[in-house]
Amino acid sequence: MTQGIIENLITQLTKLPGIGRKSAQRLAFFILTMSPDDAKGIASAIIDVKDKARFCSTCFNITDTDPCNICSDPSRDKGKICVVEEPSNIIVIERTRSFDGTYHVLLGALSPLDGVTPDKLKINELVLRIQSDSVKEVILATNPNTKGEMTAQYITEIIKPFNVRITRIAYGLPIGSDIEFADEVTLSKALEGRREL
Amino acid sequence: MTQGIIENLITQLTKLPGIGRKSAQRLAFFILTMSPDDAKGIASAIIDVKDKARFCSTCFNITDTDPCNICSDPSRDKGKICVVEEPSNIIVIERTRSFDGTYHVLLGALSPLDGVTPDKLKINELVLRIQSDSVKEVILATNPNTKGEMTAQYITEIIKPFNVRITRIAYGLPIGSDIEFADEVTLSKALEGRREL
Numbered sequence: 449m450t451q452g453i454i455e456n457l458i459t460q461l462t463k464l465p466g467i468g469r470k471s472a473q474r475l476a477f478f479i480l481t482m483s484p485d486d487a488k489g490i491a492s493a494i495i496d497v498k499d500k501a502r503f504c505s506t507c508f509n510i511t512d513t514d515p516c517n518i519c520s521d522p523s524r525d526k527g528k529i530c531v532v533e534e535p536s537n538i539i540v541i542e543r544t545r546s547f548d549g550t551y552h553v554l555l556g557a558l559s560p561l562d563g564v565t566p567d568k569l570k571i572n573e574l575v576l577r578i579q580s581d582s583v584k585e586v587i588l589a590t591n592p593n594t595k596g597e598m599t600a601q602y603i604t605e606i607i608k609p610f611n612v613r614i615t616r617i618a619y620g621l622p623i624g625s626d627i628e629f630a631d632e633v634t635l636s637k638a639l640e641g642r643r644e645l
Numbered sequence: 646m647t648q649g650i651i652e653n654l655i656t657q658l659t660k661l662p663g664i665g666r667k668s669a670q671r672l673a674f675f676i677l678t679m680s681p682d683d684a685k686g687i688a689s690a691i692i693d694v695k696d697k698a699r700f701c702s703t704c705f706n707i708t709d710t711d712p713c714n715i716c717s718d719p720s721r722d723k724g725k726i727c728v729v730e731e732p733s734n735i736i737v738i739e740r741t742r743s744f745d746g747t748y749h750v751l752l753g754a755l756s757p758l759d760g761v762t763p764d765k766l767k768i769n770e771l772v773l774r775i776q777s778d779s780v781k782e783v784i785l786a787t788n789p790n791t792k793g794e795m796t797a798q799y800i801t802e803i804i805k806p807f808n809v810r811i812t813r814i815a816y817g818l819p820i821g822s823d824i825e826f827a828d829e830v831t832l833s834k835a836l837e838g839r840r841e842l
Contacts, residue, residue: 452707452708452709452713452714453690453693453694453697453698453707453708453709454694454698454707454732454736455736456690456693457690457691457693457694458736459690460686460687460690461687461690463679463683463686463687464672464675464676464687465671465672465675466668466671470826471663473733473736473737474662474663475661475662476694477731477732477733478661478662479661479691479694479695480694480698480707482660482695484695486660487691487692487694487695488691488692488695489657489660490657490658490660490661490688490691491687491688491689491691491692492688493650493653493654493656493657493658494654494676494684494685494687494688494691495684495685495688496650496653496654497650497651497654497673497676497677497684498676498677498679498681498684498685498688500650501650501651501677510649510650510651510677511649511650512649512650516649517649534674535651535674536670536674539651539652539655539670
């Protein structure tokens with residue numbers, strides 16, 4: 449028996465992470481009932497991403513225009529660069545609507561044992577931006593884990609000579625969480641970082 | 646700021662059931678890392694389904710060829726018709742590999758209060774198949790819930806005069822549940838244990 453179009457769609461959908469056969473089947477039959485425009489909207493968004501996605505030559509965010517729409521937005525403060533590991537981090541930070549500067553994506557974090565040395569990351573490109581633009585502050589928003597910390601430390605050493613303010617995002621308890629369930633490291637960081645009220 | 650291609654893909658993916666923003670974001674960034682062929686395989690499977698999906702004029706399964714590949718398969722026993730409510734039920738039953746007959750999709754179950762009367766379902770078409778083909782057995786595999794039972798009862802009354810064996814899948818399935826979510830072993834046991842009505 450040749451595989452039908454529905455079976456094919458189900459098989460295709462199981463390639464996605466966290467989508468097993470049952471979920472794929474539910475999605476496939478849902479897609480069948482969607483308006484053609486809605487369904488094709490999904491398909492063409494996938495095709496667009498694969499055809500047009502590239503890195504912004506300034507900040508290395510994923511974009512279809514170069515420079516990306518954050519770098520080219522005149523209302524963004526070019527004096528502040530928030531350094532992140534991955535393009536996906538930008539979306540999360542943008543959703544907070546609390547940052548009006550620009551970004552710089554490293555495309556990874558230092559991990560010498562895995563062969564990720566400083567030259568594999570977009571660190572030189574960051575240094576060039578600091579040298580050429582009137583950058584006043586570099587906010588290091590790499591992940592609060594071993595690799596991210598090491599990366600933040602390394603970048604601090606490298607950009608110290610350029611006389612910019614270098615900051616690290618705060619460590620502490622997540623809003624809405626419970627001290628009861630906080631791990632000891634986070635809790636001790638939260639105490640260390642306490643602020644005057 | 647115009648919406649980027651990634652943000653657009655995320656928005657598109659949230660149209661799917663059970664996919665919130667976080668899942669959509671995870672899927673979108675995964676799609677970015679997929680091979681172009683794999684990603685476009687998903688997109689074109691969606692487009693194919695929307696462009697080509699139609700009902701088999703014999704059994705009302707969803708198909709891109711008419712008759713569908715089950716109806717046109719010479720190795721399938723045309724003497725047995727398994728009656729189901731929805732095309733998705735066929736996929737589940739096929740996966741058990743314990744049925745070698747053909748299907749008939751009613752495209753629903755009787756529910757007079759919701760206006761689903763016998764004429765809204767493909768019951769006449771089933772009767773025509775029984776009259777014209779050499780059908781020996783009709784297996785009623787409607788859901789083991791109120792509507793499905795009512796539908797099975799109704800069909801039994803209608804096709805009794807035609808001198809075919811009428812069976813109901815066994816109640817190995819928990820009453821009140823849905824065929825959609827049955828595990829394959831239970832479902833295959835239920836097919837095995839079908840009894841004369």
